[in-house]
Amino acid sequence: GAGVSQSPRYKVTKRGQDVALRCDPISGHVSLYWYRQALGQGPEFLTYFNYEAQQDKSGLPNDRFSAERPEGSISTLTIQRTEQRDSAMYRCASSFFDRGLLNTEAFFGQGTRLTVV
Amino acid sequence: GQQVMQIPQYQHVQEGEDFTTYCNSSTTLSNIQWYKQRPGGHPVFLIQLVKSGEVKKQKRLTFQFGEAKKNSSLHITATQTTDVGTYFCAAQNAGGTSYGKLTFGQGTILTVHP
Numbered sequence: 001g002a003g004v005s006q007s008p009r010y011k012v013t014k015r016g017q018d019v020a021l022r023c024d025p026i027s028g029h030v031s032l033y034w035y036r037q038a039l040g041q042g043p044e045f046l047t048y049f050n051y052e053a054q055q056d057k058s059g060l061p062n063d064r065f066s067a068e069r070p071e072g073s074i075s076t077l078t079i080q081r082t083e084q085r086d087s088a089m090y091r092c093a094s095s096f097f098d099r100g101l102l103n104t105e106a107f108f109g110q111g112t113r114l115t116v117v
Numbered sequence: 118g119q120q121v122m123q124i125p126q127y128q129h130v131q132e133g134e135d136f137t138t139y140c141n142s143s144t145t146l147s148n149i150q151w152y153k154q155r156p157g158g159h160p161v162f163l164i165q166l167v168k169s170g171e172v173k174k175q176k177r178l179t180f181q182f183g184e185a186k187k188n189s190s191l192h193i194t195a196t197q198t199t200d201v202g203t204y205f206c207a208a209q210n211a212g213g214t215s216y217g218k219l220t221f222g223q224g225t226i227l228t229v230h231p
Contacts, residue, residue: 031217042123042205042221043160056218091159097217104209105150106219108159 002026004109006092012115013082021077021112025094031104032075033093034067037111043091049075050097082116089113121146121208123222131230136193138225140206149182149189150207150219160205160221163191196229203227 005024013019025032031050035043045059052072060066064082069075079086093106121142130136140149148167152160164173166182166189173180179192193200203224210218 033219035221040203040224040226042224045218045220048218050217093160093219095219104217104219105162105165106152106160106207107162110159 004092004094004107006090006109006112008112009110010113010115012117015082015084015116017082018078018080019082019114021079021090021092021114023075023077023092023094023109025073025075025092026107027073028096029094029107030072030097031095031106032069033095033106034075034077035091035093037089037091039089046077046090079114082114084116087114087116121149121206121220121222123206123225125225126223127226127228129228129230130196132198133195136196136200136227138191138204138206138227140189140191140222142187142208145186146189146208147186148209150209151180151189151191152205152207152221153202154205154224155202158202193227196227198229198231201227201229 007022033048034046037043047057047067049069052069064080067077089111091111093108095104095106097104121140123140150165151163154160164180169186170184171182177194181190203226205224206222207219
């Protein structure tokens with residue numbers, strides 16, 4: 001597609017349920033980032049991938065959060081046993097990674113608004 | 118990990134006034150990126166600065182990277198209502214296992230009163 005696509009756009013789930021958020025990056029983009037953004041705050045880093053390798057997952061809040069990108073394209077962020085505090089906007093971004101130039105403008109998707117009730 | 122602090126958190130200006138937001142880091146940055154997020158929208162890339170002391174302009178926007186590569190600023194001349202939004206700086210790791218990791222500042226929320 002032309003841009004980063006995230007689905008679903010909105011997700012309401014009951015506390016204790018598992019959710020899976022999907023990100024389809026721009027074709028050819030090597031790097032894929034997951035962020036969580038609270039209203040009025042900057043994107044909070046969760047994890048990121050180069051190709052299928054998870055380079056850094058230091059931002060994942062706890063072991064209920066996990067992410068994968070098995071084929072180096074589409075990624076899934078999974079939250080198990082959701083809690084109300086998990087309610088937030090989850091954003092995915094992708095970029096073309098050039099190790100030499102560091103020319104890595106990140107393109108963001110529209111986000112998934114998760115509400116845990 | 119790499120952290121960037123942004124000030125001010127909020128800025129209210131009258132249309133036509135200037136606006137500046139600052140980004141500071143305790144460590145030397147390999148580069149700095151700036152993004153704008155309109156209300157209800159997602160962050161959109163504005164520019165990237167790489168060189169020490171670099172200055173770039175986009176119409177009424179002027180971006181600077183400090184000589185020590187530890188701070189950056191975004192200045193808007195003669196603000197317009199279309200400038201409303203949140204401006205973020207973002208720093209990128211240039212080494213180690215987190216090469217390429219992009220960390221955002223808290224952002225400055227700009228309100229422009231007509």
